[in-house]
Amino acid sequence: METREKILLEAVKLFASAGFGAVTVDRIASAVGIKAPSLYKHFKSKRDIFQSILSEMERRDAENAESFSLPADTAENDPEGYQGIPVTALLGFCREMFVYWTEDEFASAFRRMLTVEQYRSEEMNRLYHQYLGEGPLQYTADLLGSYDEALTLYAPMHLLYGIYDSAGDKQAVTARLEQHLKTWYKERTGGNDNELSEK
Amino acid sequence: METREKILLEAVKLFASAGFGAVTVDRIASAVGIKAPSLYKHFKSKRDIFQSILSEMERRDAENAESFSLPADTAENDPEGYQGIPVTALLGFCREMFVYWTEDEFASAFRRMLTVEQYRSEEMNRLYHQYLGEGPLQYTADLLGSYDEALTLYAPMHLLYGIYDSAGDKQAVTARLEQHLKTWYKERTGGNDNELSEK
DNA sequence: ATTATAGGCTAATAATCATTAGCCGTCAAT
DNA sequence: ATTGACGGCTAATGATTATTAGCCTATAAT
Secondary structure, three states, X not given: OOHHHHHHHHHHHHHHHHOHHHOOHHHHHHHHOOOHHXXXXXXXXXXHHHHXXXXXXXXXXXXXXXXXXXXXXXXXXXXXXXXXXXXXXXXXXXXXXXXXXXXXXXXXXXXXXHHHHOOOOHHHHHHHHHHOOHHHHHHHHHHHOOHHHHHHHHHHHHHHHHHHHHOOOHHHHHHHHHHHHHHHHHHXXXXXXXXXXXX | OOHHHHHHHHHHHHHHHHOHHHOOHHHHHHHHOXXXXXXXXXXXXXXXXXXXXXXXXXXXXXXXXXXXXXXXXXXXXXXXXXXXXXXXXXXXXXXXXXXXXXHOHHHHHHHHHHHHHOOOOHHHHHHHHHHOOHHHHHHHHHHHOOHHHHHHHHHHHHHHHHXXXXXXXXXXXXXXXXXXXHHHHHHHHOOOOOEHHHO
């Protein structure tokens, strides 16, 4: 891995556990395996590292969006994209998202970093909600046509992210998610894989 | 308010938004309206302030537990306490909890502080889950006799805590919670206020 | 072959920070 | 009236930290 990328990965992991303000450039450097001044050959400041993490996530996010089967845009900008999607496709999307935010090393650390930085500034708060809070909730609500149903589908995923982080048996948490999705599906459709828009 | 209490309140608010490591004793002091060295007349170190916040929360928690109508112990230690509780009592308890963690100044800041400190150490992680994660979830699961139902009841509350924090219209978030509790109640009981144990 | 660039290093710097020393006024108890 | 504890203050100190200066090596381009 290139040094620059390695710096971003180690930095996001450190920011995730201690927060930006409590991580020293020395600790980042030693996690990478270099000395602190060498960091400045790649980034112009500690803050620049942080900003580059945000950019990197944005890049990966855009990259991933193409491989997903669901509409990436919001309901207002793209109302036609929401027609004729089967509920099972939505559940598959939920599984994909869960695996992504828990098992992808960068994404998982980024999620924890946003969690601990969310109250520091208006912008961090915006990003937290965009990626992990009201963003996905609203997206789900648009698909389901019901805010309340979106809550019962998405909120458990959100809670399980945090439980997954410290779980000894990660597999058991994934099983809980699976159980949740199955139960939710049964409660909602009675077993028929209706299209979302026919609700 | 006594200076000591005021220090704890201002400190927990600052720790909530920036994290322990990023808050200087100078900032705490100036929020209180004194100079930094004066803090040391009340606490022996910055870390001592942090620990005292934990103790203070523990004290308030014990104080509050008495005024609640639901059993405070866990199901294993007190299995009889879980008999004959009406579902509506559980919903009332949920409302109480939501108001407490969002509107009580100290409790709200404490919740945000735990949220941003949860990945720093094993102990912080334990406390986060005890107060806000698996703790209340397991408690609810014990009452309902179903982990899955507990998820659909508690997880939305947990997600709405975070949404409440940055909401312009706090009243609207409380309304969303109310809507969630009502829908959950209807879905579960069909309108009959059964006792939990009869499930 | 020479050169330029990238990316590592050590040493130095200036700022920030937690903490201590020691002083002073207030006020309740003797 | 005296005392002593409480709780504020200023000034000082030592540790930590982000950042810069300047040097060295390897490698790629001319």
